Amino acid sequence: MECIVCGKETEEEKKYCKYHGEAHSKLYETYERWREARPISWKEYLDEVYERDETGKWVREIIDHIMQ
Amino acid sequence: MSKIMIITEKPTAAKKIAEALDEKGSPKEVQKRKASYFECSRNNDILIVVYALGHLFELKQTEPGWKYPRLDTEWVPKYEVIKKDKSSKPLINLMNKLAKDIDQFIVATDYDIEGSLIGYLSLVYACNAEPNKATRMIFSTLTKKDIVESYESPSSLDFPMIDAGQVRHEVDWLYGINLTRALTLSVKNVAGWFKIISTGRVQGPTLSFVAKRDYDINVYVPTPFWGIKIIGEYEGTKLEIEFEKKKIETLLDADNIVKDLRNTSATIKAINRRKRTQSPPSPFNLSGLQSEAYRHFGFKPSRTLALAQKLYLDALISYPRTSSQKIPESIDVKQILKNLETRKKYSAEAKQILKIEKLIPKQGEKTDPAHPAIHPTGNKPTRRLTPSENKLYDLIVRRFFALFGEPAVKESIRADLVSGKHKMYLRGLRIIEYGWMRYYKPYAYTKEKEIPSIIEGESLSLTSIEREDKFTSPPARYNPSSLLKVLERKNLGTKSTRSGIVDSLRSRGYTLNDTFEISTLGYATLDTLETYVPRVLSIEFTRHLEEEMGQIQDGAQRREEVLAEAKRDLLTLLKTFKEQEKEIGQALVAGLQRYWKAKEELGPCPACEDGTLIIIKSPKTGKRFVGCTNYREKKCEQTFALPQKGIITPLEKECPHCGHIMFQVRSGRRKWETCVNWTECPGRQEDIQELEKRRKQRSEKKEDKK
Numbered sequence: 217m218e219c220i221v222c223g224k225e226t227e228e229e230k231k232y233c234k235y236h237g238e239a240h241s242k243l244y245e246t247y248e249r250w251r252e253a254r255p256i257s258w259k260e261y262l263d264e265v266y267e268r269d270e271t272g273k274w275v276r277e278i279i280d281h282i283m284q
Numbered sequence: 285m286s287k288i289m290i291i292t293e294k295p296t297a298a299k300k301i302a303e304a305l306d307e308k309g310s311p312k313e314v315q316k317r318k319a320s321y322f323e324c325s326r327n328n329d330i331l332i333v334v335y336a337l338g339h340l341f342e343l344k345q346t347e348p349g350w351k352y353p354r355l356d357t358e359w360v361p362k363y364e365v366i367k368k369d370k371s372s373k374p375l376i377n378l379m380n381k382l383a384k385d386i387d388q389f390i391v392a393t394d395y396d397i398e399g400s401l402i403g404y405l406s407l408v409y410a411c412n413a414e415p416n417k418a419t420r421m422i423f424s425t426l427t428k429k430d431i432v433e434s435y436e437s438p439s440s441l442d443f444p445m446i447d448a449g450q451v452r453h454e455v456d457w458l459y460g461i462n463l464t465r466a467l468t469l470s471v472k473n474v475a476g477w478f479k480i481i482s483t484g485r486v487q488g489p490t491l492s493f494v495a496k497r498d499y500d501i502n503v504y505v506p507t508p509f510w511g512i513k514i515i516g517e518y519e520g521t522k523l524e525i526e527f528e529k530k531k532i533e534t535l536l537d538a539d540n541i542v543k544d545l546r547n548t549s550a551t552i553k554a555i556n557r558r559k560r561t562q563s564p565p566s567p568f569n570l571s572g573l574q575s576e577a578y579r580h581f582g583f584k585p586s587r588t589l590a591l592a593q594k595l596y597l598d599a600l601i602s603y604p605r606t607s608s609q610k611i612p613e614s615i616d617v618k619q620i621l622k623n624l625e626t627r628k629k630y631s632a633e634a635k636q637i638l639k640i641e642k643l644i645p646k647q648g649e650k651t652d653p654a655h656p657a658i659h660p661t662g663n664k665p666t667r668r669l670t671p672s673e674n675k676l677y678d679l680i681v682r683r684f685f686a687l688f689g690e691p692a693v694k695e696s697i698r699a700d701l702v703s704g705k706h707k708m709y710l711r712g713l714r715i716i717e718y719g720w721m722r723y724y725k726p727y728a729y730t731k732e733k734e735i736p737s738i739i740e741g742e743s744l745s746l747t748s749i750e751r752e753d754k755f756t757s758p759p760a761r762y763n764p765s766s767l768l769k770v771l772e773r774k775n776l777g778t779k780s781t782r783s784g785i786v787d788s789l790r791s792r793g794y795t796l797n798d799t800f801e802i803s804t805l806g807y808a809t810l811d812t813l814e815t816y817v818p819r820v821l822s823i824e825f826t827r828h829l830e831e832e833m834g835q836i837q838d839g840a841q842r843r844e845e846v847l848a849e850a851k852r853d854l855l856t857l858l859k860t861f862k863e864q865e866k867e868i869g870q871a872l873v874a875g876l877q878r879y880w881k882a883k884e885e886l887g888p889c890p891a892c893e894d895g896t897l898i899i900i901k902s903p904k905t906g907k908r909f910v911g912c913t914n915y916r917e918k919k920c921e922q923t924f925a926l927p928q929k930g931i932i933t934p935l936e937k938e939c940p941h942c943g944h945i946m947f948q949v950r951s952g953r954r955k956w957e958t959c960v961n962w963t964e965c966p967g968r969q970e971d972i973q974e975l976e977k978r979r980k981q982r983s984e985k986k987e988d989k990k
């Protein structure tokens with residue numbers, strides 16, 4: 217399989233390469249932390265994370281992909 | 285009367301040595317074709333001072349063929365290996381000719397591993413001399429006094445040091461050449477392309493941990509947290525007050541704290557004063573100097589080394605490639621200070637230090653068997669120093685001064701305040717004794733913070749309480765200086781090779797800029813090595829070799845044994861490689877294809893004939909823009925601005941308004957097409973307005989949330 221973000225070869229039947237896979241799980245994990253910190257919807261969360269300078273570039277690529 | 289040949293490392297060193305040893309102080313420079321030497325006389329002897337230009341000899345495989353494995357090497361003149369090299373031939377020929385009627389050979393190259401090896405190879409291969417009969421001049425500065433002393437009491441050649449140098453070259457050659465060929469040929473055999481994919485004994489592990497940091501940054505998702513900004517007032521003075529918790533996890537908690545504290549006052553429960561003495565800093569070794577020069581002037585470590593080298597050759601400072609943080613008693617610090625006293629710029633400080641009865645410089649922990657810590661010689665510059673040289677020299681002089689200073693004494697004050705159930709702090713700092721900091725100005729400074737004299741039981745009114753919205757940040761990127769420190773801490777490479785390794789990551793295309801962002805090629809190479817030959821990336825493996833080389837220098841290991849072991853290990857590694865060559869090649873080819881695609885070429889440059897427009901990220905600001913590939917050669921200065929957010933994909937069409945090439949931007953849910961000339965293009969003013977509008981909306985949204 218090829219990573220649906222960057223086209224790199226992936227392990228077995230996974231959708232993402234190991235880099236985008238990690239960015240993807242970090243993005244989902246961190247949503248829980250945001251929700252504990254303050255009320256926020258998934259959409260708002262993605263928008264805000266996308267705009268922040270601290271956000272990693274692979275995470276931003278994942279968001280690009282989700283929002284498409 | 286004897287004829288003595290002195291072998292030095294560089295023309296400038298040769299001249300300094302000849303001037304110091306010639307009885308009249310004016311040696312004759314004899315020009316021979318494209319080389320020269322110095323002739324002088326001393327005690328009825330004729331002294332011939334020749335110079336190398338770094339290494340004149342290089343390793344070459346004994347068996348021909350651009351193949352692997354190749355395990356056997358010999359030393360040959362540099363021009364036989366590096367075809368472009370024009371300077372080694374005349375120098376080797378000159379040494380060879382002059383050596384014929386020499387009675388005594390003296391090696392006077394830099395006293396360290398590389399210098400000793402350069403001297404040895406010149407002696408053996410250019411002069412055909414017997415190394416056991418040659419002697420060694422050892423000095424740490426190029427001042428006349430040190431040169432004459434070392435000439436008058438020479439030692440024998442330092443063979444353990446020479447062996448250590450030789451084995452380092454051999455091992456690095458073996459790993460660098462064989463692994464690079466293995467990688468490059470795996471690509472060639474799969475795809476037919478010839479693109480050098482390099483790795484090396486130290487480069488592999490270095491790339492590996494630089495990439496680990498890049499990875500952590502690339503997968504980083506920030507989380508919000510809050511702080512409380514408190515301003516208090518005491519007798520009309522506004523004071524910044526610190527809330528007890530720096531990090532508040534939830535918005536609700538933060539809002540409640542603000543509510544609790546608004547329109548209240550705080551009582552002073554306790555006042556703690558703490559005096560702290562701070563000893564002078566240690567003398568500079570190379571890495572200490574490099575990190576301080578980066579901190580104050582932004583000089584890259586390799587640049588600091590080059591500048592220090594020049595100051596050394598001018599006899600202004602001692603030998604810079606040292607690990608030592610010690611100023612031994614043999615160094616006449618009083619004389620150095622007296623010399624510095626005659627310089628207007630340093631006279632006040634030097635005068636003051638000379639009043640101290642016992643001049644005992646502060647010593648650091650680290651040692652070096654060959655050289656003392658970096659210090660000024662006290663000599664006056666005989667030429668005008670460049671601004672950068674001046675900066676570095678000033679830093680070295682002032683650090684030297686600081687070694688003689690008293691400890692600095694600082695007092696920190698912390699008042700503990702309470703309002704309801706919340707605690708907070710008021711902090712102050714003042715310097716009671718400047719001590720050594722006086723001498724190290726402007727490189728030592730502490731921001732003092734005055735607080736009014738308050739007493740326990742009094743209260744302050746809290747005039748302003750604000751919630752601060754914050755986010756966590758990813759780990760910091762490496763810079764050339766911090767990376768160098770990590771290499772040193774991990775014991776990778778040596779003080780003379782580290783800065784070259786740091787630079788090589790960039791020149792090999794593995795990193796994109798000075799913040800060590802890893803390129804697609806870097807990741808592709810790394811992934812492949814990790815999957816198929818992880819040992820190449822292992823820090824333990826190369827550190828083990830490093831330790832063994834250290835043992836050779838200490839006389840505890842034999843060069844032949846270390847080399848044999850390194851060859852055995854390499855052969856095993858190459859065998860594993862060969863068995864998987866096809867898979868490795870395929871993985872690298874796929875990576876290269878992505879690398880070329882990711883280079884984000886937009887199309888031909890409109891300003892010059894043969895350039896291509898590419899997307900560049902500014903190393904200074906981190907902002908991206910479009911530049912021309914001819915920029916590096918200073919042939920074209922065409923640039924265009926780019927929107928900073930979103931994914932850019934080139935479009936193979938021209939702008940209908942201005943004719944410039946076009947690209948697509950995809951940012952979140954929005955997608956639009958524009959041209960590289962968008963900021964100027966008459967047809968695209970609405971793009972700019974749109975971007976401006978979105979920016980405004982974003983900041984308003986942020987305001988609303990407050």
Ligand SMILES: [Zn+2]
Pocket residue numbers: 219220221222223224232233234235236237
């Ligand atoms: Zn991917």
